[in-house]
Amino acid sequence: xxxxxxxxxxxxxxxxxxxxxxxxxxxxxxxxxxxxxxxxxxxxxxxxxxxxxxxxxxxxxxxxxxxxxxxxxxxxxxxxxxxxxxxxxxxxxxxxxxxxxxxxxxxx
Amino acid sequence: xxxxxxxxxxxxxxxxxxxxxxxxxxxxxxxxxxxxxxxxxxxxxxxxxxxxxxxxxxxxxxxxxxxxxxxxxxxxxxxxxxxxxxxxxxxxxxxxxxxxxxxxxxxxxxxxxxxxxxx
Numbered sequence: 001x002x003x004x005x006x007x008x009x010x011x012x013x014x015x016x017x018x019x020x021x022x023x024x025x026x027x028x029x030x031x032x033x034x035x036x037x038x039x040x041x042x043x044x045x046x047x048x049x050x051x052x053x054x055x056x057x058x059x060x061x062x063x064x065x066x067x068x069x070x071x072x073x074x075x076x077x078x079x080x081x082x083x084x085x086x087x088x089x090x091x092x093x094x095x096x097x098x099x100x101x102x103x104x105x106x107x108x
Numbered sequence: 109x110x111x112x113x114x115x116x117x118x119x120x121x122x123x124x125x126x127x128x129x130x131x132x133x134x135x136x137x138x139x140x141x142x143x144x145x146x147x148x149x150x151x152x153x154x155x156x157x158x159x160x161x162x163x164x165x166x167x168x169x170x171x172x173x174x175x176x177x178x179x180x181x182x183x184x185x186x187x188x189x190x191x192x193x194x195x196x197x198x199x200x201x202x203x204x205x206x207x208x209x210x211x212x213x214x215x216x217x218x219x220x221x222x223x224x225x226x227x
Contacts, residue, residue, distance in 0.1 A: 001170075034213040036153070043203060043217035044145075044153060050211055087153050091212020095158040095167035097143070102152040 002026050002090050006100035012108045019075040021103045023066075023088035031067045032091045038102075039084045047086075048073065075105075083107055110134035110216050112204050117221030124194050124225070130187040130204030130218055138162070138182040141207040143214060144189050146200035146223075156202070157189065172198075194225045 003026040013019050023033065031051035038044040046055045048064035051071060061076045075082055088100040116128040130142070144156040157178040158167040166178050177190040187204050201222050205214035 032212065034211070036214075038147075038153065043219055044205075044214070045217075046213055046215050049208065049213035049215075055213075055215065085152075089153075089155075089213075093212075095155070095212075096169055097155040097158070097212050099145075099153040099155060 001096050002029060002092050002098055004088055004090055004098050004100035006088055006103055008103060009101065010104040010106070012106045013078050014108045015078055015080060017078045019078050019082075019105060021073040021086055021088075021105075023071045023073065023100050025069045025071075025090055028068050029090050029092045032093070033064070033066065033071045034089045034091065035062075035064055035073045036087045036089060037082075037084045038087060044087070078105070078107070080107060110206075112206065112216055112218035114202065114204055114218040114221040117202065117223045119224045119226065120194055121227050122195060122225055125190070125192045126194065126223060128189040128191070128202055128204075128221060128223070130189075132185045132187065132206070135206070135216075137180075137185040140209065142178075142180060142187045143205045143207055144178060144187075145203045145205055145214070145217075146198075147203075147220075148197070148200040151200075154200075158207070159187070191223070194223075196225050199223060199225045 033051045035048040036044045085102045113131045159178045175193045179188045201220040203220045204218045206216040
């Protein structure tokens with residue numbers, strides 16, 4: 001099964017900062033990589049699918065890139081409402097669908 | 109409005125059983141694969157199980173294989189998770205999630221239902 005690593009595990013940044021999270025798969029997964037935002041007590045929210053496709057209704061400050069094994073998620077200008085934990089998730093054709101361990105994002 | 113609503117969570121003793129339900133509305137349920145994802149207290153998201161739209165294929169995480177069974181009733185627009193031989197480590201919020209047709213991405217999630225396994 002494909003394993004996912006994510007870094008950093010947590011970060012603290014100022015409003016307006018550019019935030020970058022990386023995700024690495026244990027083997028090549030093409031662009032089969034999604035990103036989710038999860039706030040406490042809420043349902044997770046799909047932000048990016050297929051490595052770089054912005055889900056409908058998601059602000060354009062969120063973006064994703066990468067293919068193969070290495071992927072990047074970026075918030076171009078951090079906003080207070082972006083405080084959450086962010087997860088990558090791979091879906092290499094068929095299940096299992098593995099989530100990364102998550103990156104907690106706080107405001108400095 | 110597209111919506112998923114889980115129910116059936118609660119407190120159960122180790123070794124016990126529980127069945128979760130997920131009622132879907134606002135979309136053609138049978139056209140979409142569905143999934144269960146869980147989050148244990150203080151932990152990250154863990155994919156649990158998947159079922160094709162027709163119900164023809166099912167998949168499980170190794171941690172629940174042989175103990176959990178996913179199923180669906182497309183006539184009732186409802187997804188199920190039968191959980192047997194429950195362990196303390198199954199304690200978590202369980203979410204059902206709708207999968208995109210052409211991607212293994214989960215675009216619609218329920219609000220979650222809490223399962224606590226404890227004596």
